[in-house]
Amino acid sequence: xxxxxxxxxxxGSPKGKNSTSESLGLYLLDRLRESGMTTEVEYIxxxxxxxxxxxxxxxxxxxADLIVLSFPLYVDSIxxxxxxxxxxxxxxxxxxxxSGQKFAAICQSGFPEALHNxxxxxxxxxxxxxxxxxxxxxxxxxxxxxxxxxxxxxxxGMVRNVIKALDLAAADLATGSSISEEARSVMSQPLMPKWxxxxxGNLGWYIQAAQxxxxxxxxxxxx
Amino acid sequence: xxxxxYDGFDNHDADCRQLIQAVTAQLEEAGYExxxxxxxDMKIGYCTGCFGxxxxxxxxxxxxxxxxxIAKSGIExxxxxxxxxxxxxxxxxxxxxxxxxxxxxxxxxxxxxxxxIHHKRRYDHYADTxxxxxxxxxxxxxxxxxxxLAARNKLNFFGRMFAGGVVTAGDDLPAQVGALLxxxxxxxxxx
Numbered sequence: 001x002x003x004x005x006x007x008x009x010x011x012g013s014p015k016g017k018n019s020t021s022e023s024l025g026l027y028l029l030d031r032l033r034e035s036g037m038t039t040e041v042e043y044i045x046x047x048x049x050x051x052x053x054x055x056x057x058x059x060x061x062x063x064a065d066l067i068v069l070s071f072p073l074y075v076d077s078i079x080x081x082x083x084x085x086x087x088x089x090x091x092x093x094x095x096x097x098x099s100g101q102k103f104a105a106i107c108q109s110g111f112p113e114a115l116h117n118x119x120x121x122x123x124x125x126x127x128x129x130x131x132x133x134x135x136x137x138x139x140x141x142x143x144x145x146x147x148x149x150x151x152x153x154x155x156x157g158m159v160r161n162v163i164k165a166l167d168l169a170a171a172d173l174a175t176g177s178s179i180s181e182e183a184r185s186v187m188s189q190p191l192m193p194k195w196x197x198x199x200x201g202n203l204g205w206y207i208q209a210a211q212x213x214x215x216x217x218x219x220x221x222x223x
Numbered sequence: 224x225x226x227x228x229y230d231g232f233d234n235h236d237a238d239c240r241q242l243i244q245a246v247t248a249q250l251e252e253a254g255y256e257x258x259x260x261x262x263x264d265m266k267i268g269y270c271t272g273c274f275g276x277x278x279x280x281x282x283x284x285x286x287x288x289x290x291x292x293i294a295k296s297g298i299e300x301x302x303x304x305x306x307x308x309x310x311x312x313x314x315x316x317x318x319x320x321x322x323x324x325x326x327x328x329x330x331x332x333x334x335x336x337x338x339x340i341h342h343k344r345r346y347d348h349y350a351d352t353x354x355x356x357x358x359x360x361x362x363x364x365x366x367x368x369x370x371x372l373a374a375r376n377k378l379n380f381f382g383r384m385f386a387g388g389v390v391t392a393g394d395d396l397p398a399q400v401g402a403l404l405x406x407x408x409x410x411x412x413x414x
Contacts, residue, residue: 014271045269072272076375077313080323081269084316111333111340119313119375122368126311129364198333198340205331208278219330220281221346222295 002174003036008064010057012071012082016043020147024106024139024166025070027152031170032066040064048081057085058092066102066173067133069124072144073109077120090131103128104136104169104179108144112197114188116142137179139169139187145201146191161189224411226255227296227350231307231318232357233263238392239308242357245397246304246404253408255302262317265289269320276327282345283327290324297325297380300350302411304404309356309389312368322376329379336378344381352382353407355400356389365389384410 009029013021022043029039040060047057061067071082078086105124107117117140128135141162147155152163165187169179191197209215228246232239250257267290275285284291297303307318314322330343354376356369366389373387384407390399 014269045271048269074270074272074323075319075325076372076379077319079270079272080316080320083310083313083319087310087316090311113339115339116375119368119372122371123311123313126365126368130311194335194340198335202332205278208274209281212279214279214281217281218277218332219345222282222291222298222327 002032002065002176004038005065006038006040006063007032007066007068007173008061009039009041010061010067010069010085011041011043012069012079012085014045014079014081015149016045018149019072020108020144020149021070021072021106023147023149023152023155024108024141024162025068027163028068028070028106028166028170028173031167032174035170035174037066037174044085045081048084054085054088058088061089061092062096062098064101066104066136068104068106068173070106071120073107073111073117073120076116078123086127086131090127093131093133097132101133102136102173103131103133104173105138106141107138108141108147110143110145110201112143112190112192112194114140114142114190135178136173137184139165139179139184141187143191143197158191161186161191224253224255224301225258225299226250226302226304227258227260227300229293229303229305229318229321230259230261230263231305231315231321233315233317238357238359238396241392241396242306242355242390242400245400246306246355248397249401249404249408250302250304253411255411258296258300260293260296260321262321265293267293267320267324270323270326274331277331281327284324290321293321293324294327297328297350298346298348302407303350303352303382305352305354307354307356309358309362309365309369312365313372314354314356325380339378341378346381349381349383351384351407351411352376352380353386353404355387355403358389358391361391
């Protein structure tokens with residue numbers, strides 16, 4: 001049904017390539033390509049660091065039938081650079097309206113619970129409203145550290161629900177439907193028990209601090 | 224008492240100037256010494272989520288720019304008042320750029336609060352915080368999202384007092400600001 005339609009993935013992680021946001025977005029993009037859609041990827045952070053490049057990203061959104069934003073949660077919301085890009089796109093739409101454009105999002109965080117992403121998704125929804133795009137819904141993932149920027153097919157069995165959710169969402173979007181409740185629900189399932197994620201996370205900080213020779217300064221305060 | 228104002232506006236139109244004037248006047252009246260930061264004019268890099276401020280130079284961002292002063296103001300001020308146009312129900316990119324740089328003020332370690340996982344505090348004292356969003360015209364959806372975002376921030380910013388909400392451009396804007404800031408200012412005076 002979406003044969004020949006164009007989907008643009010916008011990666012909203014400051015880490016850009018090899019980020020978890022990219023990994024999730026590229027997997028979805030592959031599935032949409034298999035459905036006959038043409039695909040393109042843009043990275044926000046190289047663009048917002050130079051305003052000329054931001055213009056290029058904004059123009060790139062003009063000819064997309066579906067835009068998918070994939071980003072990490074920063075301080076309960078969207079990372080600042082990604083908000084900058086959304087501001088520019090919404091402003092551009094005022095003078096260059098595009099009819100029937102659709103917008104979906106993938107939001108993941110380092111907290112084990114997906115619920116932390118709820119407000120960021122609401123902000124995406126209101127962006128779509130203000131940019132006159134049709135809101136197609138969002139997938140939210142907790143414990144994104146498990147993916148850690150790896151291609152999903154290499155991330156192991158722990159991400160099987162993530163893959164299932166993205167497969168379901170791709171099937172929805174490829175037929176022009178919003179992301180289903182089933183896809184959203186599967187994606188937001190915890191990847192592991194909270195206590196285990198918290199223990200592994202806290203241990204990880206000790207290990208990384210030791211590698212950087214600051215193990216005993218982890219609780220240091222700025223002078 | 225020291226208050227830091229984060230001005231998260233990129234365009235200072237009449238509504239914005241009225242908001243800034245109302246906030247400044249009410250803080251001065253309450254006895255605060257004000258440090259006014261126009262964020263768009265500051266050299267603040269984007270947080271890159273590198274975790275360097277937790278596991279390389281704990282408590283200090285690895286980016287050596289004015290973002291470090293932003294983080295410090297979050298612990299050294301008595302009160303931070305952040306002003307922003309309501310942007311898709313959230314904060315402007317200029318304000319968010321500053322708030323993203325508060326990460327060094329938190330500990331990397333997790334703890335459970337209210338049944339959810341959050342980062343632990345790094346400091347005993349954090350600034351009281353008020354986040355005020357300006358709407359050009361009433362927008363119930365955006366207002367609700369903004370208030371929800373501020374409420375989520377409250378869980379992470381550790382300030383003793385917190386006010387977060389929306390004011391709408393108009394003649395009664397100073398009164399709206401007063402209603403939002405009232406509780407925070409009263410608490411500051413009582414310290």
